[in-house]
Amino acid sequence: MEVSGTERQRLPERLQRREEERQLEAGKKRQEKESQAVLEEKSGYYNASFGLERAAIEETLSGQQLEAGALEEVSGRLQRLQKLLNDSMMFLPSYDVRQSQEQLGRLQAALELRRQQLQPKKKFAFKSRTKDAPGAPAPPPQAAPAPPPRSKEPPPIAQGGLHGLSGRQLTLEVEEIRQKDVQLSQLRDCTVTLPGSPATLHMRGLSGCRVLCGPVSSSVFVDDCTDCLFSVSCQQLRTHSTRDSRFYLHVTSRAIIEDCSGLLFAPYTWSYPGMLQDYELAGLDRARNNWDLVDDFNWLAMGVRSPNWGVIPEEERISDWS
Numbered sequence: 001m002e003v004s005g006t007e008r009q010r011l012p013e014r015l016q017r018r019e020e021e022r023q024l025e026a027g028k029k030r031q032e033k034e035s036q037a038v039l040e041e042k043s044g045y046y047n048a049s050f051g052l053e054r055a056a057i058e059e060t061l062s063g064q065q066l067e068a069g070a071l072e073e074v075s076g077r078l079q080r081l082q083k084l085l086n087d088s089m090m091f092l093p094s095y096d097v098r099q100s101q102e103q104l105g106r107l108q109a110a111l112e113l114r115r116q117q118l119q120p121k122k123k124f125a126f127k128s129r130t131k132d133a134p135g136a137p138a139p140p141p142q143a144a145p146a147p148p149p150r151s152k153e154p155p156p157i158a159q160g161g162l163h164g165l166s167g168r169q170l171t172l173e174v175e176e177i178r179q180k181d182v183q184l185s186q187l188r189d190c191t192v193t194l195p196g197s198p199a200t201l202h203m204r205g206l207s208g209c210r211v212l213c214g215p216v217s218s219s220v221f222v223d224d225c226t227d228c229l230f231s232v233s234c235q236q237l238r239t240h241s242t243r244d245s246r247f248y249l250h251v252t253s254r255a256i257i258e259d260c261s262g263l264l265f266a267p268y269t270w271s272y273p274g275m276l277q278d279y280e281l282a283g284l285d286r287a288r289n290n291w292d293l294v295d296d297f298n299w300l301a302m303g304v305r306s307p308n309w310g311v312i313p314e315e316e317r318i319s320d321w322s
Contacts (some may be wrong), residue, residue, distance in 0.1 A: 043096070046088045053081050054103055061110045068118060074111055075181070075199055078104065082218040086235050086253040098297060101238060101256070105221070108200065112181060161202075165190055172196070174274070179217065179281070184209075197278040201232065212270050212321065215250070215282035231270040231321075233284060239263070246312060249291040252284055257309060258297040266312040267291050270321050 060066070060074055085092075085100050092100075161183035162170055167190065172182065174196035182198040186205045194201070194213040201216050206225040213220075216234040225242045233250035239257045249255065250268035257263060267289060279286055292311060299306035 042091050057107055079218045089253055195272045197282045214278045215284050217282045233268050250289045252288050254293045254295050256295050261308045263309040264312045265291055266317045
């Protein structure tokens with residue numbers, strides 16, 4: 001078949017375009033390979049750093065004799081470890097993120113256990129007697145001291161937390177929660193106000209509650225809660241087994257949900273006197289808020305948002321918190 005003169009002239013142009021396309025594709029592949037190498041290098045550095053620090057914290061917590069000062073140092077190291085994870089989440093696989101979070105949760109639980117072991121028992125006994133029997137006379141000098149009577153209901157405030165209450169308006173003051181691990185558990189139909197800057201906030205088993213909290217230095221953990229409203233500001237939000245709840249959120253990483261349904265999100269708008277100082281103490285960036293970036297560990301479809309969470313329509317958001 002004879003090739004026309006025009007076709008003969010176009011042949012070099014086609015070859016040149018193919019060569020350009022080949023070089024462009026080769027360049028893309030080279031860039032992808034280099035990017036993958038950088039991610040693997042970053043991932044390797046993270047895993048090594050996280051593993052070494054986690055092992056050091058575990059060794060400290062397993063020591064036979066620990067003082068309160070050592071536990072506070074461990075709390076600070078856990079916060080820094082959480083920050084390392086938050087800063088690395090953009091390049092870590094989901095599995096590594098989940099494993100790190102579980103390990104941090106176990107370390108936090110071990111720290112809380114050691115703190116409970118160091119609580120002075122005399123102080124607890126004195127509070128229990130004062131609450132249950134304010135007018136009871138002191139025992140005779142010759143008698144052995146009797147163990148403090150157990151109250152049928154837990155005290156309303158217990159070392160940085162609230163437990164087992166219903167239908168109450170509750171407030172923990174700034175000094176009670178500043179850079180402490182605060183726990184709210186088994187509350188029903190309560191409004192809890194936490195102006196201040198806790199180190200962490202753990203909420204478990206809440207039903208029909210409204211929780212307003214100032215900036216948290218590291219993480220907020222929500223577990224097994226139903227029909228609640230949370231207004232929180234933190235580095236990371238981790239929510240498990242929770243349904244039909246609303247979050248007014250300031251988070252500097254990405255929120256994580258797991259085994260949840262019916263969750264709605266909106267930007268954090270609650271304020272109180274002294275909040276700016278608490279933001280500085282917590283070290284949170286007020287200009288960075290990823291309130292609508294939520295990772296659902298039960299939803300694997302790429303490019304399609306999980307049906308387990310949504311956004312509160314603007315016309316339905318709370319603007320006046322008074």
